[in-house]
Amino acid sequence: HQKVIISDRTLVFFGTGNFTNYGLTQDHNGYIEFTLEEKNLDSFISLLENTYSNPILKNKKMFFMTSPKDGRRIQSQILREIQYSTTSIHYLIFDHFDPIISHSLKEASSRGVEVIGVYDSPTDEEGKYLKDSFYGFLSGIYRDGNEDKNETDSFPEGGLLHHKTMIIDKKKVLTGSYNYSSSARDSNKEIFMQIEDTGFVNEFENEFQRIKNKAYREIPEKFFTNKLNLNTSIENKTDEVCFSDLLLSPTTIKLGEGIFRTLLYYPTNPENHCITKKYFHIVSSNFSYPKSNSFLDLNEFWNNINIFERNSEKVYKNINREEDSIFQKKLPINFIQISFFDLTGTNIIFQTNRNDIEFKKITLFFPGDILYYATLSKYSAEQNEVLYGNVALGSNYKKTGIAFIELPDETLFFCFQKNGDSNKNAIEEFLSEWTVFQSFSKNMEIQKPSCVFY
Structure with missing residues (x-):
């Protein structure tokens, strides 16, 4: 075409x-x-x-x-x-x-x-x-x-x-x-x-x-004057989200902010005040792909949803909102280069030239799994200063994933890939989305980052 x-x-x-x-x-x-x-x-x-x-x-x-x-x-x-x-x-x-x-x-x-x-x-x-x-x-x-x-x-x-x-x-x-x-x-x-x-x-x-x-x-038969913002109690379950209010038309659900902003379209009315999370229409945006082994598997990704009725001015917001998730923050997300990386049974270990991330929170995303969290510390091994965090992953846990490090004014990330493992679709989607987001933000072509192998 x-x-x-x-x-x-x-x-x-x-x-x-x-x-x-x-x-x-x-x-x-x-x-x-x-x-x-x-x-x-x-x-x-x-x-x-x-x-x-x-x-x-x-x-x-x-x-x-x-x-x-x-x-x-x-x-x-x-x-x-x-x-x-x-x-x-x-x-x-x-x-x-x-x-x-x-x-x-x-x-x-x-x-x-x-x-x-x-x-x-x-x-x-x-x-x-x-x-x-x-x-x-x-x-x-x-x-x-x-x-x-x-x-x-x-x-x-x-x-x-x-x-x-x-x-x-x-x-x-x-x-x-x-x-x-x-x-x-x-x-x-x-x-x-x-x-x-x-x-x-x-x-x-x-x-x-x-x-x-x-x-x-085209002569309109009606128009809206103001949005009607309504608070609703939302129960975030594993496979569905349920609302205290009954929605009366097809809906669009907004998840995340910034690069994580994802819009899911549900063309049919929900039944019993609930929507099955993965029953959204194929036209849905951003991290709606892939449907499995993705950010959508994470309950944290659904915490602060907004629900828009397609045929009305009603917007429902969760009264139990959580603002602390990396998916909800509107901070810049920047890539950092990693020179060494490994996962052990209880630790994530890596090396970088950033000197401002000790004692900071690190979040690990593995497609198809839960989020893991740790606080970073430093130690010297063979005259090299290395950062590590205690994470209960299990002795044989070797997977491909993304690490997010939260700072007051930015979020840093890098991706890691097990040798011989193909890059997961969710990670490839994130890297491509970040590259385009950054290219337009900085008005220059940014090259898509590579994962560190281990």
Whole structure:
């Protein structure tokens, strides 16, 4: 589904449209031409082929990601930009079947952000949902007016709004071949690009206004005024969460903060005031994959959940919230290099050049297991200063995992991998998510960290 031409291995032409007569002359699309930096010639091709070692590539001011290899990273980045928006979200979309993106757009409108979407005609179900779900009159949904279609045996051609473009705060453009759907995320070969550049933004904002001015507003039957925040008692069980209140519509559950922020969509009403944790829809975001042997297995990950009714303004919050978990803190998470590591029956032992982590709490995450905790101490062995913590793991406990070290103003992490053991899916997901998160935060391509072997 990618739409890319590379000429002489340096000049790239790509966009939202197919390279057909209709795609180039009659459909609403956006195309971009740019020159690859010499260092990125091979990297860009391997990125398109989904074989690039890093989940993200930066070329000049442009960040690129592709699916299906890093489709979840694309979805997470779109959700982050929506979450961090402050003034406006303008988007043009051909296909929108992602209720998690819809939830985030609804939440943005509740903060006073102007959210305006223009859809290919007829408007998708998620667009129809949003027209009746925004807060106030500022936001709205439009149906494209470019309807000169030629029906064929396979697919309508000509007159389509074929964009997959979002403009955030009139400062950033997110575009490419990626529609808002689980098939774009998990199945198709797609390309996604994000750029923060005044010239690009102005061109795309002009295109948005041109299309919107010829579109038809979908008239809302209702709208919300204010969120209704409600406290509820939540019982966090092994396989389900139960509420004192009965939820009356499909729900979105938010878990974690920062890099751990995960949105789970439950399309059916819960029964007996309870939701089975792993019955969420496949379109759910971030650490919803893998369903087993992941952060979702941890009760600590579910402690501070927020529950949003899809068809109302109600938001339920746990009255028994716990703020101490690493999953709930909004501190920066930074990688530290480890030069030596080992697990014994009762100790974790490692060596690093950081000198500020003695007596700090360390949390060990092993996919499919509980969390283990220890306090770090120092000792000298063979003239080398080593950090260790007492952890009751058992004499033959040799597994792949992640260690988190909590400091007052940041959380540090490193991953460790048993020799001969393949990297667990949950750990690979975390490393890729962290890499993309950091790359956009620092406006540079960060390389995905490697685990220390032992």
